[in-house]
Amino acid sequence: MRVHVADHPLITHKLTVLRDQRTPSPVFRQLTEELVTLLAYEATRNVRVEEIEIQTPVTTTTGVKIGEPRPLVVPILRAGLGMLDGMVKLLPTAEVGFLGMARDEETFEPVTYAERLPADLSDRQCFVLDPMLATGGSLGAAIDFLFARGAQDVTAICILGAPEGVAKIREQVGDRDVTLVLGSLDERLNEKGYIVPGLGDAGDRLYGTV
Numbered sequence: 262m263r264v265h266v267a268d269h270p271l272i273t274h275k276l277t278v279l280r281d282q283r284t285p286s287p288v289f290r291q292l293t294e295e296l297v298t299l300l301a302y303e304a305t306r307n308v309r310v311e312e313i314e315i316q317t318p319v320t321t322t323t324g325v326k327i328g329e330p331r332p333l334v335v336p337i338l339r340a341g342l343g344m345l346d347g348m349v350k351l352l353p354t355a356e357v358g359f360l361g362m363a364r365d366e367e368t369f370e371p372v373t374y375a376e377r378l379p380a381d382l383s384d385r386q387c388f389v390l391d392p393m394l395a396t397g398g399s400l401g402a403a404i405d406f407l408f409a410r411g412a413q414d415v416t417a418i419c420i421l422g423a424p425e426g427v428a429k430i431r432e433q434v435g436d437r438d439v440t441l442v443l444g445s446l447d448e449r450l451n452e453k454g455y456i457v458p459g460l461g462d463a464g465d466r467l468y469g470t471v
């Protein structure tokens with residue numbers, strides 16, 4: 262498994278505002294979108310492309326277009342939805358599938374409550390969006406789900422990750438082709454399974470408490 266942790270002052274600046282408990286939901290949503298677009302630049306480094314020939318006003322030349330089958334972007338509901346616009350801005354031809362997961366806050370086990378994905382993911386490159394990688398239960402379940410449907414490789418974009426979650430995913434995926442792209446690798450989890458220093462509950466901060 263490859264792990265890429267962002268190291269860029271623009272990302273650190275936006276993350277600082279995102280972490281600040283005074284940041285209101287509209288700003289939190291805007292910053293989440295901007296951060297995803299920056300992280301997606303790294304996450305799509307190995308996106309499959311096909312060579313094409315084009316005519317410029319001056320001459321013919323070769324370039325590339327996003328290859329077939331199209332990449333699949335999978336936000337994990339609810340908080341991952343806040344990352345979708347930022348991702349498809351960079352990858353407008355991608356298809357989008359949805360996975361609804363909620364973490365049981367006592368056991369930290371993920372419960373899958375919705376799924377809307379193509380039945381066959383053979384040969385597909387998948388990009389999973391989830392702002393928080395805490396214990397790794399939710400992301401681990403999503404990755405297993407996608408490989409069980411035949412996905413070729415999975416890249417997960419998370420705004421924040423905890424070392425415990427990264428270790429769990431590393432052990433779980435073995436030699437399957439998985440890449441994690443993180444805005445920050447934080448210090449640890451607290452006793453409630455929250456990332457420290459973290460940003461709190463990403464879904465609540467994006468959408469308000471339910």
Ligand code: PRP
Nearest residue numbers: 338339340363364395396397398399464
């Ligand atoms: C949050 C977050 C992740 C998960 C991370 O979702 O968006 O999906 O927790 O925790 P884990 O790594 O320990 O599984 P939550 O279950 O709170 O649902 P929400 O997105 O609807 O708020």
Ligand code: URA
Nearest residue numbers: 395455456461462463
């Ligand atoms: N889910 C969140 O939204 N935040 C955390 O810190 C951990 C799990």
